[in-house]
Amino acid sequence: MAGGLLQIHDPLKPRGHAVGIDLGTTNSLVAAVVEGKPRAFPVDEGGSLLLPSVVHYAQDGSVIVGARARVLAGSEPTSTIASVKRFMGKGPEDAETRALGAYRFLKGGSVVRFEVKGGPPVTPIEVSAEILRTLKRRAEAALTGKVEQAVITVPAYFDDAQRQATRDAGRLAGLEVLRLLNEPTAAALAYGLDKGRQGLFAVYDLGGGTFDISILELVEGVFQVKSTGGDSALGGDDFDRAIAARFLESHGVANPDAAQITELLAAARSAKETLTREETTELSALGRTFAVSRGEMESWISPLLQRTGVACRRALKDAGISREELDGVILVGGSTRVPAVRNFVAQLFGKEPLGDIDPDQVVALGAAVQADLLTNRERQDEVLLLDVIPLSLGLETMGGVVEKLIPRNSAIPTAAAQVFTTFQDGQNALDVHVVQGERELVTDNRSLSRFRLSGIPPMPAGMARVEVRFEVNADGILSVSAKELSTGVSQAITVKPTHGLTDEEIEKMLLDSIEHAEEDIHLRLLREQQIAADQILHDARKQLAAFSDLLPEEEQHQIKAAVARVAELRDSATDSQALADAIKALDDVSRPFVERIMNRAVGTLLEGRQVDEV
């Protein structure tokens, strides 16, 4: 566990510590800057710095995260969610959603919901929040202090819906999300500051499920992202699948079941890992064996690497530079351990990649650096990060064609405005559809949101001029506002995320989560006592009013004093025990009174009259 050097409280950080979190497809990490250096914390069994991004929902309603959850994936595949990152911001109808894993999805709705044991269906946001909560708790243990703020990393290629979902997961886990930071940018930050480098860098980030490429320039304290690109559905998991596919092919297995696929993919994964060190290996699964050489694997994954090459060339072109101008190439992500990947990158950029920071940790370390830069006043002026929006933002126009409003690789924050007009006399509303992507047709891009501009003053067709302003903040998240220009009237906009949750839904989840979360047990007990207090106050006041004739004056004073005490603590107590004690005192002091009421009720019933007031 953490050494003694961590156990120092910094009184200048009233909001607790700020950490950097790499919320990965396969593994997640948390890091913070301690004594000027970023370091990752142990987060799982055996002091591991990697927390497998796997969440298990047990029958009794408890939640298990990490290596222990991963073990349960075999026996409980539908209640154990792995690679949840691939579902962030996706709808149940997305092709990718249907292709992944043996999960049971709730039908309908605009957001993916997994049916799991021990409770209601959960969204990817809630599953991610469980991972974040675990990281937060472990970081708090290591730092011996509260952790309330975090920089969370996302693939540069994440679209708006995926970013929103990530930010919401952070909120749900009780974290103030200081910034959503692009993973390659985080990696470059870890390298740039650590080594005091200057110049142009390419960051090649191949993780379990995503591929990102970014071109960055570091000059005189300004870290500028020149361009970014990638593929949000390409990663080391695809290497495993390529190996597994050859296995099935060579053994003539046509229709493997879910359990067989799980077993085979695990075997393929370990064969891939062995081949980073050995020239040949033997894969055994489904009671059969299969010999694989490094050369064979390299030829199978070659088409996947070529796909990354296309994105890299485009990123160089977008940045307006040639590969000769690069000062360094940085490797990120566990999949870059595969020798074929390193060779491919070296050849593609014409130089040996840098790899002196552990590729598993580099993103979390960079996020920790950014968290420190954003919260530590002494460091705030050291480096400024200027990032870009990864995908173009556009609007649907006539015929389902996209009009680009903010092109990809625009530096953020950024803003753009578009003027709309009405096409019918007296038209008082306009529908706007925002999409993200590079393709020409709306249907080929990602739908972000649809909204209606309403309250346009009645005017002849074409006279109303509604200016819609789109703003992308430093997290890469879009917000929209609108104004009718001739009258200056602001327009009401209800933005409905196509594949996301509304703020109200998130708020409700936040409240609900108070009832589940381990660390909020204290709050839950208090909440329970508050509910008990409401009940007893309601009853006591009603009885005092209805049966005052049964109450001697002295007893009445005692009960009223006890009621006042409960009412006061109901709103002011932070300790559930104090409130519980007051409730008990009220209960005790009013017992003789309640007994007299009961006696009268019984007597009344005997007289054959109904009393429903008791």
Place this chain on the structure above:
Amino acid sequence: MRCWNCQSEVGGAEVCPSCGKVQPVAPGTTLFDVLGLRRGVDVDKPELERAYRERSLRLHPDRAGKDDPRERRLSLERTALLNEAYKTLRAPEPRAFYLLTLHGLDLRKDEGRAVTVPPNVLEEVLELREQLDAARSAGDDEQVSALSDRVRVQSAAALSTARSALGRLERDPADASAREEAAQALVRLRYHHRFLEAAEGDDEEEVS
């Protein structure tokens, strides 16, 4: 103009000289002003990069001391504008389109329709598109890249024509023929761009 915070005279500065708060953008500010560059067809690239970095350091919302909500808001607006200026003025083409808007003609808006394109230009564009489609369906990659090369040369020529016309227009804003010539050349340039996008599209779509 007076500072919204301390009321002292700011004289159009981005940041109040006496209290250091970020100021709103003054009306009539051009993107050249935003970067502190001399307005013109050419800009000094290293100067532009330096100006962008230096202003980002001063105005970005992440920088120290931007805790006041109003200042954060202004800082966000200023940074968005700075980013727009950088994007627009960095490369010669968007810079040329922008200069023309300063002379009252925004080709990205409906005003582009006001420019009449000579029929022979349209004909040539249509013919090139047909040749591209034919080469595509025949799977003739060499022909596709030969066509692209040809259009790249033409678009370089159009840009050069636009730039020299814009140069004359900058010296004499009343020069109507220079304005027309710049507009014509930029409209041609836009056709070329669409062609190149279509020609290179294949390669790109594999990635997304």
